[in-house]
Amino acid sequence: MPVRAPLGKLLMDAGEREAASRAAMLERLRFPVSFVRQLTPAEASDAAGLQLPRGGLWLPGCDALDPAIPASGWLATPGAVLRTDSPVASLEPAAGGWLARGADGRVLAEAAIAILANAGDAARLATSGSLAMRCIRGQGTLVARERIGALRTVLSGDAYAAPLGDRILAGASYDDGESLEPSREVDAANLRRLARMIGGDAASWLEDARSGPVGHRFASADRMPVIGQLPDEAVALREAAALARNDRLPVPRAPGLYGAFAFGSRGLLWSALAAGLLPALVEGDPMPLEADLLRALDPARFVRRMLRRRACA
Ligand SMILES: Cc1cc2nc3c(=O)[nH]c(=O)nc-3n(C[C@H](O)[C@H](O)[C@H](O)COP(=O)(O)OP(=O)(O)OC[C@H]3O[C@@H](n4cnc5c(N)ncnc54)[C@H](O)[C@@H]3O)c2cc1C
Incomplete structure (x- = not known):
């Protein structure tokens, strides 16, 4: 700084x-x-x-800040590892977590929690049709x-x-x-x-x-970022009728799969917010944001909208 x-x-x-x-x-x-x-x-x-x-x-x-300065500080955090040689081709659920594979099928990483922070490719890895990005x-x-x-x-x-x-x-x-x-x-x-x-x-x-x-x-379509636990869209689609009828029913979530993307023009601001919010969500700690603000960032908001539109069609 x-x-x-x-x-x-x-x-x-x-x-x-x-x-x-x-x-x-x-x-x-x-x-x-x-x-x-x-x-x-x-x-x-x-x-x-x-x-x-x-x-x-x-x-x-x-x-005004050169983004390389905070980024090098974050990467110096103990335990942080940056790999630039291994695009993740697929992400699959595994016993107790997630497996990231490269294009050759090789396992690149395995962890209990996966956070998709890969901007335009996040919706593909999340196998989400509702998370369309511009x-x-x-x-x-x-x-x-x-x-x-x-x-x-x-x-x-x-x-x-x-x-x-x-x-x-x-x-x-x-x-x-x-x-x-x-x-x-x-x-x-x-x-x-x-x-x-x-x-x-x-x-x-x-x-x-x-x-x-x-x-x-x-x-994203509403220009707000996507920060939080990702929906399990396949299960949500199976429960579409009930979810469309009742806004209070929780959208099914992919266990251990989170997202921090769709930052648009405000990457510095939203990444800092995501860094505060995601650990609280994962650990079940008190949220650093009010409920209506959390809803505005919730990755599941697009599935809800998709299901509502389908119910009206
Ligand atoms: C010209 C310009 C000026 C900007 N000015 C500002 C500004 O002043 N302030 C501000 O806050 N924001 C600014 N932004 C916006 C900011 O750059 C973005 O909001 C921010 O970069 C988004 O961060 P991200 O990590 O989500 O995505 P990205 O920075 O796009 O990073 C995503 C990363 O994921 C990697 N990736 C993608 N798919 C995979 C995969 N399958 N496997 C492995 N890795 C993958 C990509 O290679 C990339 O490194 C500007 C953007 C531009 C273009």
Whole structure:
């Protein structure tokens, strides 16, 4: 974790209407100003170190973080082992747990508890038809800092910009592409979006810009993550009529099989929540979240919806 002071984040207003509705929200919620406050365009420019056309919500405790830093910390936890050479081709129930096999049938791992945290491939391994996920390609763009100015905070709104050494990371795109090859057109579009937000000449920024990270985000149909014990869909389908009639009947679950995926654009936030929630679920400890929030993340919510739709059809 960084030892320097956080950069802070400015959520720029899209216009006066948004500024007014944010002011009303802050008035209602009465958060401490050390957490969030609204800035005028002049105050926002001062905070960002850059002349900005609009103000926004200022979150001084937010920061930009290289994901490799927390990840290497987590991997240093005693007992943590990372294997990158062995895609799991199938997962099967075994006496007292789960067996993960490679494409050649070799057993890669056996454990009492399995947690699927493999994004777009999780529904296949869970043999779940209800957990359909959408794949959204994302690409960031790195611009020389002197091109844009001495940005010293994170900016977000229609676009996103974060200072990163002598560069500014702008982005990220939300596009339908399959390819993980960087695209110059996407870089240009990222910079045009940023220029619309903060003002400036996107074409000149593009001259010595280079593509930043490219990846796929996976999101569920309701855009909430999937965190918790996975349903046993085959059994749920056999009990479909009763489950569709009675919302209080528990959805049958796959013993010892959990999920933490569909994190969409918020992997850092949701992974931290999953890390707090899953041990409590596995151990039967008190839940760190209220029941309605747990329901919003519950992997079984999609089976329930599927069964309800079938009952109505
Ligand atoms: C350009 C871009 C910018 C982003 N910016 C942010 C941001 O600022 N903040 C934020 O919080 N999030 C951001 N995200 C989103 C974030 O990257 C995702 O939410 C996060 O990576 C999801 O984590 P995950 O572990 O579920 O999936 P992934 O990161 O996709 O990891 C899944 C892993 O599972 C492995 N895997 C898949 N199938 C198998 C299998 N069968 N066997 C073994 N391994 C398997 C894959 O190889 C992969 O390593 C961004 C995404 C993109 C593309």
